[in-house]
Amino acid sequence: MVAVLGFSMFFGSLTEAYLRREAANRARVLEEMASSLLAAVIDDPRWTVERAVFVAWKLANATSSNFSFAANGHPFQVVVLDLAERRTWMFEVGEPVGDHRVASAPANVIARSVDPARVTATVWGR
Amino acid sequence: MSHDGFESFVDAIFLLIVLFAASGVMLTRGLVSEHDPRSDGVALAGNLRLALFRTTLDGLGYRQGATDIEVRNGTTVETFLRLEVHLLRNASGDVDFGPANVRIGRIVARLLPSGWSGSVFGGLVGEPVVVQLPAITPSPDRFESRWAYAPVHGVGPGTELGVLVWLSPRR
Numbered sequence: 419m420v421a422v423l424g425f426s427m428f429f430g431s432l433t434e435a436y437l438r439r440e441a442a443n444r445a446r447v448l449e450e451m452a453s454s455l456l457a458a459v460i461d462d463p464r465w466t467v468e469r470a471v472f473v474a475w476k477l478a479n480a481t482s483s484n485f486s487f488a489a490n491g492h493p494f495q496v497v498v499l500d501l502a503e504r505r506t507w508m509f510e511v512g513e514p515v516g517d518h519r520v521a522s523a524p525a526n527v528i529a530r531s532v533d534p535a536r537v538t539a540t541v542w543g544r
Numbered sequence: 545m546s547h548d549g550f551e552s553f554v555d556a557i558f559l560l561i562v563l564f565a566a567s568g569v570m571l572t573r574g575l576v577s578e579h580d581p582r583s584d585g586v587a588l589a590g591n592l593r594l595a596l597f598r599t600t601l602d603g604l605g606y607r608q609g610a611t612d613i614e615v616r617n618g619t620t621v622e623t624f625l626r627l628e629v630h631l632l633r634n635a636s637g638d639v640d641f642g643p644a645n646v647r648i649g650r651i652v653a654r655l656l657p658s659g660w661s662g663s664v665f666g667g668l669v670g671e672p673v674v675v676q677l678p679a680i681t682p683s684p685d686r687f688e689s690r691w692a693y694a695p696v697h698g699v700g701p702g703t704e705l706g707v708l709v710w711l712s713p714r715r
Contacts, residue, residue: 431567501654
């Protein structure tokens with residue numbers, strides 16, 4: 419009976435540890451993807467003049483497909499919000515279902531002036 | 545109890561202890577997180593400082609005595625805060641930066657992601673802080689990014705500006 423109890427506890431713990439580790443790995447992968455996506459947006463010289471400084475008219479030419487590579491085929495959404503002018507640029511691909519992770523950073527948008535802005539990158543995964 | 549029975553009992557207890565310890569180790573290892581949340585705070589403080597200080601504002605000004613003084617449009621928050629620290633430390637008479645400080649404090653709050661609080665501070669190097677926006681007490685468990693500048697008139701101590709960020713407790 420002691421052996422049955424002991425082994426039940428052992429294999430129960432083994433299963434739970436595996437599930438926890440898998441969930442943690444999945445969350446870590448999503449976090450890394452969200453961070454990579456954010457970095458791809460704020461570092462791209464096609465619409466920034468330096469890190470996290472966007473040029474409004476250049477950002478208007480960006481498309482969702484410009485960012486797809488950083489999300490590895492997962493559904494994603496990138497939002498650049500100009501906090502002064504209340505303008506939003508949104509890029510999204512796929513249906514937003516399942517677990518998700520968000521990475522965001524303060525930024526600026528150059529329009530008539532240098533406005534404060536916030537960039538948010540969200541990646542979904544099952 | 546016979547010798548064999550006692551030996552089996554000890555073996556069973558030993559097995560139970562070993563399995564119990566192994567289960568504990570597995571569960572603990574399953575919870576280990578390799579991500580260090582402090583790196584998020586340090587990065588956020590640096591990014592917030594850059595985004596805030598690069599921001600330009602129109603219609604910023606202050607009141608000195610009975611006179612309203614407006615700085616030129618397109619002045620960066622960084623330049624304005626340096627001026628504010630300089631005047632609060634050196635100007636004679638009352639200097640009021642109230643409305644401009646409220647605007648800057650609001651920008652700080654809006655730049656931060658949800659779940660974080662923060663403030664911007666300024667003072668002369670080696671002296672107590674004379675500007676803190678918004679005027680809230682920061683958490684002792686906070687992250688900081690600061691920058692030192694040459695003195696406004698080229699003499700005396702330099703100016704230091706920075707930002708503090710900390711995780712807000714859920715309400």
